[in-house]
Amino acid sequence: MSRLVISEISELCPIYAPFFGSMGCVAAIVFTCIGAAYGTSKAGVGVAAAAVIRPDLLIICLMPVIMAGIVGVYGLVVSVILVNSLDSPMSLYAGFLQLGAGLSVGLGGLAAGFAIGIVGDAGVRGVAQQPKIYVGMVLIMIFAEVLGLYGMIVGLMLATKSLTGPACGGV
Numbered sequence: 231m232s233r234l235v236i237s238e239i240s241e242l243c244p245i246y247a248p249f250f251g252s253m254g255c256v257a258a259i260v261f262t263c264i265g266a267a268y269g270t271s272k273a274g275v276g277v278a279a280a281a282v283i284r285p286d287l288l289i290i291c292l293m294p295v296i297m298a299g300i301v302g303v304y305g306l307v308v309s310v311i312l313v314n315s316l317d318s319p320m321s322l323y324a325g326f327l328q329l330g331a332g333l334s335v336g337l338g339g340l341a342a343g344f345a346i347g348i349v350g351d352a353g354v355r356g357v358a359q360q361p362k363i364y365v366g367m368v369l370i371m372i373f374a375e376v377l378g379l380y381g382m383i384v385g386l387m388l389a390t391k392s393l394t395g396p397a398c399g400g401v
Contacts, residue, residue, distance in 0.1 A: 265343020294350020338381015
């Protein structure tokens with residue numbers, strides 16, 4: 231099946247279409263970094279409080295901080311893919327798909343970062359008091375982290391789909 235090529239700037243290939251793709255790229259990195267920053271800071275406060283009670287558990291209590299930082303990588307991956315697929319002229323279809331891809335990974339990463347920060351803060355404080363709950367804390371954080379992974383998977387699918395739609399060319 232061949233791609234439809236639109237030979238002039240029209241309502242299907244407006245001059246502002248790359249703006250939506252660019253905003254998808256920005257949304258991916260900005261929202262995931264906000265989530266990662268919040269998760270890191272919230273969990274870091276918990277780690278500091280737990281280290282006062284049990285300094286010997288400091289290293290294992292860094293798990294929430296590490297997991298929060300990974301969320302930012304999801305946004306970086308999708309942003310790089312979106313930047314490499316930006317073109318001018320481009321179809322409005324591709325621009326909206328790229329915006330959706332960025333919002334998908336960005337908002338998923340934002341939610342994951344918030345969840346990891348809250349669970350990590352309470353979890354490491356709890357581990358300082360009762361080390362047996364460490365495995366439970368890690369499992370809960372895995373379920374929080376996977377929200378960002380779901381957003382990245384959908385974002386990658388949308389970004390890939392934006393490459394197969396109608397093309398603008400021959401202007």
